[in-house]
Amino acid sequence: MTTAMFKTGMNRSLLNKNFFQTILDRAFGPDTCQTTAWSEQELDSSASILSNISSGDGDGDDFDDDFAQDDLPSLNENSDLRATEEPCPMNDMTGHFLYKIDYDNLSPVVNSLRCYHPSKSISNSSISTNQPGSQQSKDGELWVVVKSKPIDTALIELTNIMAQLQGGRIAEEYDQVKDLTGFRNSHIREIEVAELAWQVGGAMEKISAKVYNVLRNDSQQLYALCLEYLDPGTGNITHLNSTDNALTTWSPNDIHLVLKDLASFHAQFLGHENKLLRMTFLENPSRSMMKVLRPAYEAMIETNQRNDPTIFSEFLSQSMLDYLANSDKYWAILENSPRTLVHCDFNTRNICLRVDQSAGSNDWSHYIEYHRLALETSYERLRFSDSLYSPITMPSSREYLNVAKIALMDFASQRISMYGISNSFKQVPWLPRIASCVEEQLKRMGPLGRNQDQVLQYSKL
Template structure:
């Protein structure tokens, strides 16, 4: 690893100097450190289909800032081009058999993965927030197909990769995460971002969801047929109704203000740092970031961190988050409307992200997924009477 030019002091110095042009950066030495790449699903799955160097590489970097010596653990994330990931997912669809083998390929470029290499690098280059990891450099080189992020090494943290241990998420952790997530969502609510829209041509909308309806149906059919124990008829029926009534529920969502969401917000991509001001929620792996209503991230997050013993707290936490968001924006004062929109966003999560998870699960099982599916279906059951039954009966 030491001999690769990306890992040289000169290259790392260039990244850091570009990030901090007002300071004079000099890198003297980089010591390789061990790092586990297995937690990154996309890197693991694409490692075998790309001839380029990709993955996470860790160092202790010794450098000076304006002559003052510093030492910091860092991780260099070298990203695959999104078209490699999109192609890999098509391969998974074909391995999973029909109906996905033939339905998925026409939608390969529209499932949110085609521009992952640009999305995350642009987030880290242009946006700042306490919930982001510290970034020391970003390299975007489309000519040579190189997309590199130099970030802090998140080793002295808690609750990293905690998908299998939701019991470790205390009430304090959940409320801290929701409070700081609300600040992120509030910052970008209705706000234009310094990004080229071309990299978000697949942001969810009524037209987008209708265009991909054959894919949502195929993903749903595959999940129900392959995993009938995970998808009981009652709750599964709500997802089928969502597919049948996409214009109805997206007719509502289309009118709701959007923000910039993480779109993969779960304990695979989060941790907590201890700071002088207390717990700091840290969110990384922004390659799927997109535009949706803020409740979408909350729906996914709660499905991962709430196990059966805390299902009854789902709406309590939702109301807590609404209060935090409303205090910052003044735009979410009606709890009933907020809950309804949360329920509609949850349908999108079940059809899209959870559907893709289940496709991959049919080829290479994810141990955490059955628990997450159960928590998700509990979400649907909690909103069946006052949201879904009324919505679907009116649009029948």
């Protein structure tokens, strides 16, 4: 199967002086510095399942060119790099790309970027960066990541092709629901969410990576964001890409900090469910949709266990199938529970900590109850300061844990199942660890029907 069919990303010619000057204006303020040059740098984004799908000859096709490895010269303000009306496939880019911007100061003092986010934890929204510590920012240069999103139809067709390659029941079932599995509007969702963070501010903005610029052109199917480059080598963040060594990296204090920040973000949208449901770019799963999706996910689980029983054990697979068999009952509970905006991929691949003299760090475990208490505290504070908040009744510890069990099973049966199918197409190195962590947590939490007030404090999650 060729990757050439997915060369639907952004044309590099659109990354011109105006684009990079906008980034500097957002980073340091208008009229404080001037772009002098920019250059594309090497970036390891291999941890992302669909990153850089527009480049490479990894599938062995003779007619594929590896554009990601092209030698791209540094460009300065006099370079002839005008944006064209027609896209140029030979320069299409989809995935994450690192750029260094050189600039001259126009004012005596340029504010440090490190003061923009007082929050100590941050979600990097699926950016995967593993740069050597030697690449530290210096005066007169700014490192940024350009994240170019493929059109949603490309991802929908890609996942459907992966299902078709499996054959059998999954090929038939998935083809019927391919538009309902979360990829519709994926090309605009992150851009819209970034704009939402700018609008609402507060906790959502504090835990988000800073967005410096956005490119969106529906007629040319162009969707890209420019984000701050999160690099431990600069000394201002820690814990990035720590999935493989999470047990030795994340302390209980770290975990509590992340959950506190996350609860503040969740509380920001509690009581605003109707407003969220009107945001058409969001994915709004429902009980009725789950009825339609159930056969495809059942086929996915069966296929994954057959393909790799070491990852998808009998216990894990049967637990997911049992959940799906009773999903209508469980989704009735979910739909009657308070709902809010969440980051659907918030994990140790996608979060890090900002270095701050005033505090600790973040991670998770029995921490479900900690999150409930932090959420309740944050919600009460916001509700009394904002008359627009709709009053809700916070669940008890037992009710909260029961819903958390359902949410974990829903995540396992859908998201992890999809990871498994992706793993048959392109190896997902962190999948075995995630699957084993979920299996362990399921065993600790017990069956869905069993009431429980708390889970054990220590787990590998």
